[in-house]
Amino acid sequence: MDAMILNRHEEQEDDDIADDILVERAKAGDREAFGELVRRHRAKVYGYARSYTQEPFMAEDIVQDALIRAFLHLGTLMDSRRFLPWLHRIVRNQAYTRMQKGPQKREQVFSGLRPNYRDQEPTDWEDLDSILHRLSSKWSQPADPNTNPEDVMVRRELLQTITGMLHCLNPRERRIVESHFFDHLSPMEIARLFQISQANVYQILSRSRKKLIQEKTRVVVDQYVQSRKEAGMMKTVVLNTPEALSLRTWVTCVMSLHGMLAATDRKMSFPMVMGLSGHAFRLTVVPEQIHISGPTMFEFDQVLQQGLRNLGFESRSVSEFKHCTDISINANHVDPALLDANAREKRQLSQLLPQALELIHRSIDRGYPVLAWDLFIPEFGLIYGYDDEKKLLHAGDNCGHSTTVPYDHLGRGLVEDLFVLALDEPLEIDQRQSLIGALQMAIAHYRGEGSFFGAINGLDAYSKWVDAFEKRTIEPNGNAYTLAIAQDARHNASAFLKEIAETWTDSVFEGIRSSSLQASDLYAKIADGYAQLCRLFPFPAGGEPNDPEQCQQAIALFTTIESQEQQAVALLENMLETLTA
Incomplete structure (x- = not known):
């Protein structure tokens, strides 16, 4: 028994030494060494994140942010033997920051459209403005021979992401956005340069920001699906069509609740x-x-x-309501074209769409359909399947609708509200x-x-x-x-x-x-x-x-x-x- 304990102790020491060596190599610019550290400890880091939040998608987000920060600041780690506790502290700080924001944190306007930004301000990796500000502050700086290779690589990857997003703008919008953020021109200077009014500059920047937010959300959804693919979780799961969809009732939310419960042992x-x-x-x-x-x-x-x-049953939901004070919309009175797929394509994507998709996947994988609002018209329905490869949800209601819904059409109905509700633990x-x-x-x-x-x-x-x-x-x-x-x-x-x-x-x-x-x-x-x-x-x-x-x-x-x-x-x-x- 003593020999077994000694062997285990020696194995632990070998692991610590290996981490030390990998940390030192990573500090010297060895990307593969850092990658090995990530592969070795990622499951444990994810466990740290899940201990702070019960949201799997948020935990994954926290891990990604923490790894980026660790990559950027590995040079500040004085004791290479303390890599894992140091990374744990980064995860904890990220978790507290994210939970303080809350799940429905909204992106703000262009921070007063200031042409100059303080480089020492922390970057909020979930906020478009903050990322643009970080990039703008680095854009024109001369190369520093002492800069960490990891910092250079991550900055380059971020720049590629943002510049890729800029392709959603037309040429004029893109030139004005780049002039403001990357050339540090004020709205007044931009107005003179392009021979337009300053008010037009503000309008174009505001319109461009909305387009960029849409593109950013699409990127996040694509990244979510890609993460499932990399984890070997790409699947097609379609539950039996809920019998509740044939119920003759006007109260569609209860139709949906009845359909959810029918999949449990509490019928x-x-x-x-x-x-x-x-x-x-x-x-x-x-x-x-x-x-x-x-x-x-x-x-x-x-x-x-x-x-x-x-x-x-306890339950979990993801919700974002855009028109909760607007009662002017009546689906029976609008142009039918506003209810079709083309109209949905023109409406804004919810920034909480990835969280909604994660909740849907989790519930359907457990065998439970998900209640959703405004899948086809402003009524409640059920989502009972998904196809990751085609990015389609299988859904229906008892108002005569039963078909597939693209992932990115969720929350883009007539009233532009996103609401999904899934069963959690039985009580x-x-x-x-x-x-x-x-x-x-x-x-x-x-x-x-x-x-x-x-x-x-x-x-x-x-x-x-x-x-x-x-x-x-x-x-x-x-x-x-x-x-x-x-x-x-x-x-x-x-x-x-x-x-x-x-x-x-x-x-x-x-x-x-x-x-x-x-x-x-x-x-x-x-x-x-x-x-x-x-x-x-x-x-x-x-x-x-x-x-x-x-x-x-x-x-x-x-x-x-x-x-x-x-x-x-x-x-x-x-x-x-x-x-x-």
Whole structure:
């Protein structure tokens, strides 16, 4: 045994000596020596990064940044025997910096368009401006014989990347960008040189920056796919087409949740998913016109992830919303050409696209489809497969769409929002805890909590809806859609509460069975009232909601529905009080 311990100790010493020699060779400019150090320790370095962040893509990003910094600054390592702890410290600093930025850090404008930059400022390798500034500060410097070969190589590679990106600009844009960043000319000097106004210079620089950001995102996506290829992870994985795509429901987010759960061992009925996720009880309207966006005006992350916790799963998401305050877009009213693939090609790429793709790959590899927003129209759908070689996602919804979607079309739909949600780890949660969570969500919503950019939630929505009818400001298509959503939700609320009363046999539910059945009856009546409104104002045309006679019919029905819903809410509150007593 002592001999084995001695042998292991000697092997460790040999490894340390080998690292010392490789570090010294790398300091002397031996790129292969540094490459061997990376190959030897990359898995351990990645482990360091994962210990700071649970995001695999972010961890990989941190490793890449750390290795670049190590490559540039290896000459500052005084004790060659301390290479691995030194590299660990770089990883830690990079991780803290990245996590402080947050996942949705936005690139800023051209830093005041200053022609001179301080070389001592640290480079932010994720920020286009910072990289351009670094390159501009090095562009005209004379060669320094004492410069590290690694520094020269990395700077050259960065320069090649940026100059390659510059090819996305037209000749005039490129000359002006190069004049500003690489020749250090001010906007005033550029204006004189090109005989244009200074305002035009700012416009061209701003437009060019947007193009460069797009190109940078494309490069990052290509690098992500290339990294999968180098790791031997290039695959085509297509799960069975989710049966949920054939569900007849207006509530597409719950259709998607149901499809995700169907791939797990926690399958449940559609009304049960509607109820426990809280969507059976939601009612959100946009005042004045009752715009079509009302039912989907909620915090996707917060509401859907809380709903999934009630259903027994933690989840992870990637999201970037560009038009969250713009409710002017209605897919039923726009030129159909705006919904096709060509239109998507013209819209900006989300800078979070690589993270979204990583989440999709991870989930599908585990056998779970992924919920996504605005894959075809502004509704929820499911991604259930991918093809790395062709860079295609297999996706569909229950609105008649089922096809492949290019990787770079994700987040480039009509509203230009990126949102994907995947199941993570299962939770240990019993029926009582699930129902308490669902009732808490429902009651908070009924009280108006979680309102989103001027939309009105819960019971308060009724007075705003009636007010819109009285003022004759209803938009027919949006009104019809909101009615259809509400009718579907209340129909499922009734079925959900009946299923609980009849099938949840644990004695803990004895005290709520009567209230659950009473509430079920009330929601069935509410659903019937909404069904009458849907016949009066059918989707998509929407009927004549601003006609005086139809207005009065609608207001009378809403008065009855609101009274019934108030009674139902009181029963839900009694159920919650009983369960938490």
